[in-house]
């Protein structure tokens with residue numbers, strides 16, 4: 001009897017399913033709207049293969065458990081959303097798969113939103129095998145979120161996100177007062193591909209919550225994702241809620257850290273961080289109560305301070321919700337920290353952050369410092385962190401004693417690719433043996449790989465160009481990565497040349513080309529980059545002022561400029577800047593080597609961004625073995641504000657000479673850089689060097705320079721209350737008249 005009843009129900013369900021489950025093919029936006037209205041649980045709406053331009057998809061409906069309403073592609077990966085497209089889901093049991101967003105940007109502040117509008121959220125819904133590749137707003141300051149999770153029980157999996165160059169989190173769980181907060185979302189098996197440094201706060205790859213609602217639990221899970229060079233800012237993953245689990249992710253050469261920024265009781269477990277010694281690669285940063293960080297593996301992480309392999313921060317007594325709550329009851333155990341630069345305890349201790357970690361444990365961790373150095377640093381009181389059972393590869397003067405045994409540690413790479421001690425006595429110390437690094441083929445959409453990285457300089461075709469030829473025409477006819485090879489002779493540049501991709505212009509070997517410039521030389525307009533080598537630029541007859549190389553507003557993605565063996569003669573001191581950046585643009589690198597500049601304005605004019613929001617124009621500015629005479633400044637670099645979210649800018653100058661130069665009290669002004677290294681240069685008859693610290697823990701070294709008839713270098717502090725930080729040493733300052 002019982003058996004018979006069960007059988008009848010099963011047949012009934014199966015018949016009903018067969019009767020209603022339909023594939024509804026749609027070929028245009030009108031058909032799509034009708035299909036959404038008609039769709040019943042179990043139905044699939046199928047977009048025809050091809051390009052769908054300017055398609056703002058509103059996908060709503062009510063599916064059922066086991067019978068979702070699905071929106072998918074006729075062929076996965078053959079439906080491309082371009083132009084101003086986006087996707088909103090609202091309802092229950094909805095699934096989206098197989099779509100690509102590429103060649104455009106969202107017209108709104110989100111690309112994929114798990115809500116139709118503020119009243120219609122999505123629940124128990126899923127986005128799987130979806131690609132967003134380079135779908136960035138062209139102005140890097142214009143903010144959007146690529147995937148915004150609202151509601152509860154939603155999942156984002158097996159998707160591919162790469163190339164976000166504008167502000168805003170790649171994937172955010174949004175938790176507003178009044179919306180459900182116990183989210184229970186799952187974010188798994190995704191490929192988070194390269195995200196270049198943003199040069200501002202707002203470059204996180206994942207954020208769960210915001211400070212306002214951070215004392216409630218989101219209970220979301222982030223697992224078995226790959227983070228590949230996700231270097232947008234100091235927070236790769238920013239947890240701002242409680243009860244989340246972040247486990248078994250693989251983090252490759254990514255600058256920044258997983259940060260338990262707000263909220264309590266999160267678990268960070270069995271993640272693998274491989275930094276390959278890329279600067280600023282970090283691990284896990286702990287703030288707040290009841291956080292567990294266990295069984296993680298960290299190798300080759302070069303980051304220090306907030307980007308240490310592990311950092312445990314100091315808090316603010318009675319902190320307001322958006323500052324730093326004191327660390328209490330943190331349990332940090334069985335992690336392996338190998339070939340890594342730092343473990344920082346009581347990180348960020350200062351007059352405001354004076355509440356030391358309390359009631360916390362640091363146990364059975366295995367520590368092997370980089371280059372045989374002790375990675376431990378304590379920036380404040382650490383008596384509230386109980387150390388026990390840790391093992392550290394022997395260093396000369398260990399910071400920590402009891403609870404951190406010093407001994408020989410021999411490591412061997414296991415079948416899973418990770419390093420473990422060979423001594424069986426250490427079996428219970430460090431990360432577990434059964435870690436299984438997630439493989440590339442386990443994550444993302446298996447039918448999608450991003451384009452090969454854009455052609456590097458000098459990898460394309462070399463095209464010789466005679467002096468009689470038009471440089472403008474030749475530039476227009478190039479492809480990314482090409483080199484224009486110039487002969488001895490004069491090339492006239494009457495109006496600035498436009499650069500839309502990476503290009504090298506170089507004097508042929510032994511040749512001495514001269515570019516005679518009437519009104520600026522180059523405009524970098526987008527996706528661009530410029531390398532000049534072995535040539536002279538004569539701008540001495542230039543009319544008007546302006547810049548030799550102007551980087552236009554809206555240039556994206558990040559570009560770079562290199563000048564090597566370039567001689568520039570300008571129209572007079574104070575006129576014609578060298579390289580000038582519009583606000584909102586961002587260079588990975590600006591490099592000047594073996595070059596000469598005379599009678600000009602500011603050679604690198606990088607003060608376009610005047611808002612105090614932490615935006616800055618380039619990650620690295622490097623000057624070496626170059627000569628500057630009668631220029632307004634060698635470089636004027638500005639990063640304003642006190643935000644602590646970024647890595648740079650980095651500035652380095654070495655082996656160069658500066659004569660009869662300067663204005664406004666400086667011949668070189670570096671403001672807001674995180675790293676400044678100025679060594680072995682000579683300054684004569686010039687204004688001095690001014691380095692201004694505004695934020696973070698800047699590292700400045702001004703060493704082994706010579707100053708003749710030039711004031712001594714200065715470091716100014718805008719926020720720090722103590723004496724100016726930094727090293728000024730070994731300089732020779734001759735009497736200044």
Ligand code: CA
Nearest residue numbers: 201202235645
């Ligand atoms: Ca941030």
